[in-house]
Amino acid sequence: ALLASVNAFAQEYPVANKTITFVLPYAAGGPTDKAARDLAQAMSKAMGGHSIVIDNSAGASGSIGANKVAKASADGYTLLFTHIAQATLPTFFRNLPYNVEKDFEYIGLVSENPMNLIGRPSLPANTMGELVTWIQANKGKINIANAGPGSASHLCGMLFQSTLKVDMTSVPYKGTAPAMTDLIGGQVDLMCDQTTTTIPQIEGKKVKSFAVTTPTRLTAVALKDSPTMQEAGLKDFSVTIWQGLYAPKGTPAAVLKKLNDALKVSVKDPEFIRKQEGGGATVIMDARNDPAGHKAFIVSELAKWAPVIRAGGIYAD
Ligand code: MLT
Numbered sequence: 347a348l349l350a351s352v353n354a355f356a357q358e359y360p361v362a363n364k365t366i367t368f369v370l371p372y373a374a375g376g377p378t379d380k381a382a383r384d385l386a387q388a389m390s391k392a393m394g395g396h397s398i399v400i401d402n403s404a405g406a407s408g409s410i411g412a413n414k415v416a417k418a419s420a421d422g423y424t425l426l427f428t429h430i431a432q433a434t435l436p437t438f439f440r441n442l443p444y445n446v447e448k449d450f451e452y453i454g455l456v457s458e459n460p461m462n463l464i465g466r467p468s469l470p471a472n473t474m475g476e477l478v479t480w481i482q483a484n485k486g487k488i489n490i491a492n493a494g495p496g497s498a499s500h501l502c503g504m505l506f507q508s509t510l511k512v513d514m515t516s517v518p519y520k521g522t523a524p525a526m527t528d529l530i531g532g533q534v535d536l537m538c539d540q541t542t543t544t545i546p547q548i549e550g551k552k553v554k555s556f557a558v559t560t561p562t563r564l565t566a567v568a569l570k571d572s573p574t575m576q577e578a579g580l581k582d583f584s585v586t587i588w589q590g591l592y593a594p595k596g597t598p599a600a601v602l603k604k605l606n607d608a609l610k611v612s613v614k615d616p617e618f619i620r621k622q623e624g625g626g627a628t629v630i631m632d633a634r635n636d637p638a639g640h641k642a643f644i645v646s647e648l649a650k651w652a653p654v655i656r657a658g659g660i661y662a663d
Pocket residue numbers: 372373376377378379429492493496497498499500520521522523540
């Protein structure tokens with residue numbers, strides 16, 4: 347009887363008038379929000395126009411939103427869309443209220459995003475070389491914005507400081523969108539953010555671009571003159587962010603299958619691909635689109651970042 351009711355439930359999923367929510371653990375208007383909205387649109391199309399909405403539950407480096415989904419009903423209507431934080435927060439936070447490996451079902455990864463070191467428009471430096479000189483001359487006075495310890499922007503900024511052997515004052519926000527507003531306004535000096543949201547600001551001459559975090563230069567017009575960190579002399583510097591979808595642990599397998607099917611249709615959707623590529627991102631089309639490949643990748647990333655983060659000696663709590 348239990349099996350019969352589980353099957354009936356899965357056949358009905360998603361019920362016509364029941365909205366699916368992607369919980370997004372960062373502020374609206376940032377790169378994670380943008381990627382989530384693009385995926386929601388593509389998955390909605392793949393699910394016959396079913397309504398998918400975004401719930402921006404931002405704060406505490408993205409752990410508030412992730413915890414909300416970890417504790418939500420496992421019915422396929424409350425999902426988590428997040429990035430590399432799934433693999434960094436467990437090391438940054440010693441008392442994270444959820445377990446990344448045990449409290450989620452993995453649905454699939456969808457995109458990889460390069461990052462970009464940007465600065466306030468009034469910065470006296472224009473090139474990466476000038477920036478490094480300015481940083482060395484202003485040690486102890488520089489602010490760098492981010493979305494909290496363990497966030498993508500923090501990780502990238504931390505690597506930048508440790509590679510240059512310079513300490514900057516970290517200014518945390520609930521996402522890089524509000525941080526971008528302050529950077530444009532000149533309240534903070536620098537930020538490392540994903541190219542999907544830096545490109546429009548560089549095009550609008552609202553911020554200065556100094557370097558990209560990929561091993562080779564990016565082709566987006568706004569970034570083609572930005573060197574890689576490695577070209578700029580920052581040895582081995584490479585950061586790529588990836589984004590994916592999760593459900594609470596215990597979500598029925600048939601529901602997960604429907605979500606994964608829709609995700610796999612979405613990564614081949616030309617409109618979704620165009621939007622990601624326009625922002626300098628790459629759509630993932632490999633084993634990581636499947637739950638097993640997604641989980642294996644997260645486990646490997648947890649192991650990769652833990653020693654890097656511990657070596658930095660930074661903990662959020
Ligand atoms: C955001 O969407 O606000 C950022 O991806 C947060 C972060 O830097 O991790």
